[in-house]
Amino acid sequence: MRALVLAEHDNRQLAPATLHAVSAAAALGGEVDILVAGESGDQAATAATKVQGVARVIAVDDAAYAEPVAEDLVALLQTMAADYDAILAASTTFGKNVMPRLAALLDVAQLSDIVAVEGPDTFKRYVYAGNALATVQTSDATKVMTVRVTAFEAAPSEGGSAALERRQPVPSTGLARFAGRDASGGERPELTSARIVVSGGRGMGSSENFRIIEALADVLGAAVGASRAAVDAGYVPNEYQVGQTGKIVAPDLYVAVGISGAIQHLAGMKDSKVIVAINKDEEAPIFQVADYGLVADLFTAVPALTEALKKAS
């Protein structure tokens, strides 16, 4: 059994999500390689050699992969697929974009967002917005899959000593090109790897009011998330969305403010260790999953919480 993990990176560092995919690959029980395609002067590839449990890092360093499109990454992956029994990526928008395209060209099914490895060909994954957990077995020779980041520990990013092997780029398909990005970025921790997440919903009422959430997040060192309703209303950008069709998070503490608790939202956060809900409607379904519920108007409760935490620290 040999597995290849497609690395996600910003041409400097590996994305933390990739470390979780490495753990899933290791759970398959064989050797694990990482493919780093980018233009990084080997920075990202060198970082990958230090990840524990990795046998080889395959580095394809070329301007063509500085901002690679799925079409060209898949053309590259295709040339390597025959060497592997399994090809994995984290279930991020990057992995979800690339892996099904690869699977189709290999004429194999793809397994999306696996949460457990039960055997070399058997995996667990959620369906129906997290309301059913399916155990599925594939009959395909090459297993292509994406990995739910919160379901696997991160492989340690230091201490490994993988071999670095360089490969040449393959010609671009010419089908698509990257044309730019608007990243809001910021100083806050990244949503999917944060220890604490504070999320706001439609109850926030406006984007200005979201500052109440940000102030609480700041004292807690937390990332900020949102429900779909808050994103649709334009209170916060799309990358804040937690849920079935947004990001999946499982922090130590998740604070849901002015969020009713629709199944699509719960699908993205119900594996959090501790859940706090602040909502003025005591019947809100979010209280059915909350460890601690506070029935209160968020506009008084959240600033009071922020102040009390500030004083205590």
Add this chain to the structure above:
Amino acid sequence: MKVLVAVKRVVDFNVKIRVKADGTGVDTANVKMSMNPFDEIANEEAIRLKESGKATEVVAVSLGEAKCQETLRTALAMGADRGIHVETDVELQPLAVAKLLRAVALREQPGLVILGKQAIDDDANQTGQMLAALLGWPQGTFASKLEFKGDQLEVTREVDTGLERVVLKLPAVVTCDLRLNEPRYASLPNIMKAKRKPIDHLTPDDLGVDVTPRLRTLRVEEPAKRQAGVKVASVEELIDKLRGEAKVI
């Protein structure tokens, strides 16, 4: 330019599904079924392209059991021009769907195929990418905006870090995210009109596609339920609990 739209019949998003006691699957008998919400957005986008003169015809395709026709009628009532139903009772997995859609696309020669990013039953998020691969076309996934630039299409994509833009050669495949548009409701007159719009019938055999599932579901179980916790009376009590009991702050 012809636009092809893939519309899937799924359990309505408001239904709280139940796992069957024998662990073989999810109970879908007597459950409300609807068009996959992302596919409503896909269909809406195609109709808007026609209304703005960029598309000439909108063809909705649904694959699966006989009742997919209801989903196609909904697509037609929203404004699609005609439907194609590929009928089979075999469980269709994304690779098989992509192969069938490829065969339909080769017959219909659309300039653009629009799908949802994700079906809310299997939560796969695969079919559009697979279809693009099999056609050898570019893909614009998780789209929140489409803009034609000459003979190319610029797609704004919702990604984990924000928004990203890619420029695609046409023909292309697009999968849509939630913010691409707000789908319209079908008006009563349009629901009536839709009854007279044509729906073609095909089978996987007609299209020469083997739809045998590659994945076997061994077991379906209900995930561990979270216990509801306690209500706290005040902000102070909440902080006490988080510090003393939960030890998370």
